[in-house]
Amino acid sequence: MNILLVGSGGREHALAWKIRQSSRCRQLYIAPGNAGTAREGINVSIPADDFPALADFCLKEQIQLVVVGPEAPLVAGLRDYFEQRTDTQHIAIVGPGKAGARLEGSKNFSKAFMLRHHIPTARARTFSSSQLNEALAYLDEIPSPYVIKADGLAAGKGVIITSDKREASHELTLMLSGEKFGNAGTTVLIEEHLSGIELSVFILTDGTGYVILPEAKDYKRIGDGDTGPNTGGMGAVSPVPFADTVFMKKVEERIILPTLRGLQSENISYRGFIFIGLMNVKGNPYVIEYNCRMGDPETQAVMPRIESDLVDLLWKTATGTLDKTSIRISPLTAVTVVMAAGGYPGDFKKNNVINGLDKVSNALCFHAGTKQLNGNVVTQGGRVLAVTGMGNNLDEARKTAYSGVSEISWTDAYFRKDIGMDILRYY
Ligand code: AMP
Numbered sequence: 001m002n003i004l005l006v007g008s009g010g011r012e013h014a015l016a017w018k019i020r021q022s023s024r025c026r027q028l029y030i031a032p033g034n035a036g037t038a039r040e041g042i043n044v045s046i047p048a049d050d051f052p053a054l055a056d057f058c059l060k061e062q063i064q065l066v067v068v069g070p071e072a073p074l075v076a077g078l079r080d081y082f083e084q085r086t087d088t089q090h091i092a093i094v095g096p097g098k099a100g101a102r103l104e105g106s107k108n109f110s111k112a113f114m115l116r117h118h119i120p121t122a123r124a125r126t127f128s129s130s131q132l133n134e135a136l137a138y139l140d141e142i143p144s145p146y147v148i149k150a151d152g153l154a155a156g157k158g159v160i161i162t163s164d165k166r167e168a169s170h171e172l173t174l175m176l177s178g179e180k181f182g183n184a185g186t187t188v189l190i191e192e193h194l195s196g197i198e199l200s201v202f203i204l205t206d207g208t209g210y211v212i213l214p215e216a217k218d219y220k221r222i223g224d225g226d227t228g229p230n231t232g233g234m235g236a237v238s239p240v241p242f243a244d245t246v247f248m249k250k251v252e253e254r255i256i257l258p259t260l261r262g263l264q265s266e267n268i269s270y271r272g273f274i275f276i277g278l279m280n281v282k283g284n285p286y287v288i289e290y291n292c293r294m295g296d297p298e299t300q301a302v303m304p305r306i307e308s309d310l311v312d313l314l315w316k317t318a319t320g321t322l323d324k325t326s327i328r329i330s331p332l333t334a335v336t337v338v339m340a341a342g343g344y345p346g347d348f349k350k351n352n353v354i355n356g357l358d359k360v361s362n363a364l365c366f367h368a369g370t371k372q373l374n375g376n377v378v379t380q381g382g383r384v385l386a387v388t389g390m391g392n393n394l395d396e397a398r399k400t401a402y403s404g405v406s407e408i409s410w411t412d413a414y415f416r417k418d419i420g421m422d423i424l425r426y427y
């Protein structure tokens with residue numbers, strides 16, 4: 001079949017790489033893609049939010065399956081647009097409609113959803129812009145650290161965690177006034193702080209049937225030892241040693257099943273990925289957030305561990321035929337190291353020439369912020385590449401990933417040196 005993948009990051013390169021391996025994929029297009037996805041299929045320069053252009057392209061190229069990588073087009077209603085147009089209604093889509101995407105698009109909605117369906121999560125209170133004084137007073141009532149979340153999408157930067165009450169008050173004031181994050185911040189949640197260790201669980205669901213994909217651990221902070229500001233994610237590891245059978249059974253019974261039943265009971269038809277950000281608190285899972293898509297860079301560690309035909313899984317998801325499908329997962333460990341432009345997550349330079357890409361032999365090199373320019377591959381974003389090493393154990397996978405990283409260079413390249421180190425103690 002002809003497939004259109006929407007997005008342009010490392011996640012999309014990893015999805016494209018895996019989609020391409022399927023005998024069911026005839027032609028793969030990526031809109032808009034990057035220099036890496038161009039090696040897996042044909043990039044089309046249509047932005048992810050230009051629904052009319054995407055729909056017209058699908059008709060022209062007889063696309064049967066659309067796979068949406070990032071959250072923004074889902075929250076903005078890409079599926080709803082395709083379903084409303086009579087000429088694109090028949091196209092199968094992986095990704096929920098606007099209603100389902102609210103699980104990610106509104107933290108207030110997703111918190112209320114979890115509470116309605118008794119899904120374990122941190123307690124929280126919601127405040128709107130007219131309630132600044134109440135919100136500030138609430139900080140006096142609760143213990144630190146303070147967890148303050150903007151309701152809407154804020155490119156992964158909408159959460160402030162601080163033990164400093166003055167900073168918490170300042171951030172709260174900026175958010176509720178709309179100065180920070182605009183409308184996305186004019187409703188905030190102040191949440192109980194959970195301590196534990198995080199992991200990301202992913203499912204593909206057609207609303208009733210589901211498969212659980214390999215879980216992963218993400219490394220959100222810029223610096224080694226989890227220091228410095230939050231980023232989109234600087235590395236990932238899969239599998240996660242503490243996500244053993246007992247823990248995953250709790251995740252399935254306490255979180256996955258109630259989530260799906262909750263969506264059904266609210267008449268939200270959901271076909272796509274659900275990414276459940278979890279905190280393991282003393283062996284019990286709590287939901288930190290839902291996302292309506294795969295994680296980045298988790299996808300770059302998860303895809304290489306899926307042995308099943310991904311297109312088959314995606315097609316069943318999109319057409320509501322996933323019931324009782326099983327998934328084969330490789331026992332190997334994957335470690336993904338993100339190479340970023342110096343300065344990220346703050347200001348960084350673009351258009352630096354990337355050297356050594358052709359020297360990487362054992363690792364997989366997924367492109368994120370790259371483009372082709374005058375015969376070179378140049379940097380084009382904060383997170384530039386994600387290098388994945390596979391191995392029989394964490395140590396081997398780390399070595400393969402970092403030996404790949406050591407072949408690649410550009411002015412100002414930065415990466416964390418400790419991806420996977422923190423979980424060595426769980427083996
Ligand atoms: P989110 O955007 O909701 O995933 O939050 C970003 C990060 O903030 C998460 O990955 C966690 O590390 C942290 N976080 C969010 N909520 C909490 C919480 N209630 N307790 C502790 N850490 C949290």
Ligand code: GLY
Pocket residue numbers: 156218232233291294295296297298
């Ligand atoms: N790596 C976290 C995310 O994709 O949201």
